[in-house]
Amino acid sequence: MSVADLSYLLGMLGTIAFAVTAVLAVIPKGIDVFGACVMGIITAIGGGTIRDVILDETIFWSLDLNYIWVGLVSSVIAFYGNRLMSRKYVYTLMLYLDGLGASLFVIQGAEKTLELDFAMPLGPVLLGVTTAIGGGLTRDVLVGNTNLLMKKELYAVPLAIGATLYLGLINQFHDHGVIIGILCALITFAIRAAAIYWKLRVPNWMLLKAK
């Protein structure tokens, strides 16, 4: 499998995860299936779209509409299928799926930015994190939800760690891009999953006491 294949696979899995979690997140707001699909697609492709606009690259989904189709079908299935799941189960599943999607997208975004040699060395970290959180931020703004940057959950920090690790490892072992990519996505997801499971919060020294 080539680096391009890896990037494609990560992107498609992330698309499914993000579309599904977005739909599950907006259903309690009483949205209809059309609105839910728009939110699912925006969440899935929003981060990558912002990244490509900043990179001044052709928007990725215009070259391969599978991203839109997969986002659309995932959204519809999540919308009507959500009745089968209990509230509690849905919420937990959503958290892990969302963490998986973000871990896949952060590496994919970092990889694309690295390949274009854009704004080295900070660029891949900044645009990797943008790819991972841009769609969710846009959704939260449109839905009127509090977004992840305002919460004390460990969400964006693991992503920044994962992208930095990827950059460091690629710099050392540039012949093993695929393995390093998979490894870093897994490590990022492991940190995020641990944060969900043990309800880890941002440590106190990173917070200011309320006055």
Place this chain on the structure above:
Amino acid sequence: MSVADLSYLLGMLGTIAFAVTAVLAVIPKGIDVFGACVMGIITAIGGGTIRDVILDETIFWSLDLNYIWVGLVSSVIAFYGNRLMSRKYVYTLMLYLDGLGASLFVIQGAEKTLELDFAMPLGPVLLGVTTAIGGGLTRDVLVGNTNLLMKKELYAVPLAIGATLYLGLINQFHDHGVIIGILCALITFAIRAAAIYWKLRVPNWMLLKAK
């Protein structure tokens, strides 16, 4: 009249409609005339700007500042002229004008995307709808209003139908672009106007019952 002329006319009429309805929508928030003009212009040109950024085309209004001037003058007139209208009348007028603007913009956006052969066949529908609702979504986010995607009104669905119809008809009769464009904008507006007049809502099968 050429396709380019049609596109121009649709765009200018849509600009007036969107600027006016935006200003009428933000006045109750206690905004000043400068803020109202910014909101009017953003609503009028926001969707087309997002479309052109995604298409990687020169932003349309930079090539023809009439869009800005028309948006500005419409905004000022709507701001000071709004005293002449009663509350009820303003609201109804606003709904129809907004529907007209959206119907014009969705076809104009689809036409531009089609001409560039961008992301066929989904591209023209996606970017047509983006052209029509992008400015209003941006305004609602800036003003702090609930946006159309979160409501149960039939708003975006008629637009998606209109753009899809346009694409299908152009595919069959590509020599009659102008007539098809006008026809599809009218059909889109007719569906939207019917939805306003008879207070049509999204059908039940498109909604999930609140648990």
Place this chain on the structure above:
Amino acid sequence: MSVADLSYLLGMLGTIAFAVTAVLAVIPKGIDVFGACVMGIITAIGGGTIRDVILDETIFWSLDLNYIWVGLVSSVIAFYGNRLMSRKYVYTLMLYLDGLGASLFVIQGAEKTLELDFAMPLGPVLLGVTTAIGGGLTRDVLVGNTNLLMKKELYAVPLAIGATLYLGLINQFHDHGVIIGILCALITFAIRAAAIYWKLRVPNWMLLKAK
């Protein structure tokens, strides 16, 4: 000092001012240091990023990561250093610093747009103001604060005056770009500072009476 040097200096000072004020503005929301840095950086580079996307220029910070580094360091210092300041003092300082940042950015944005001869004559004013307020608007949307366009403060109007003045003076005396740039930034800041000090509001004829 060349025009390019001036533009760079204005940009860097504005970056510091915007990052610091953004962090001071989001601390009361209980944000952690990572989120504060993201907000600081977005506020500092957001307006210029939107400007460069519309201009279809390479995003300025990708060519010079000092903007990001300076934004990051300023954000961290503002986050942990804010304990040293009293509430009242912080708030006033924030207002003036923010006004300074906006005055610097509006001229820098107008200058860049003018140099590219983009959408003359309105372009430099529109994109100057966009450079100055785009980052703050994005931050307010992400944080859930009421943004400056919805308030009755004299904020955006001085910026529009400053950019228009700059354009008019450059048109007359195009050999003195640096002096005119500094002068217009100072005048813009003076108007804004007067508005803060004397608590000037938008005049009544620019407002509609609430019905």
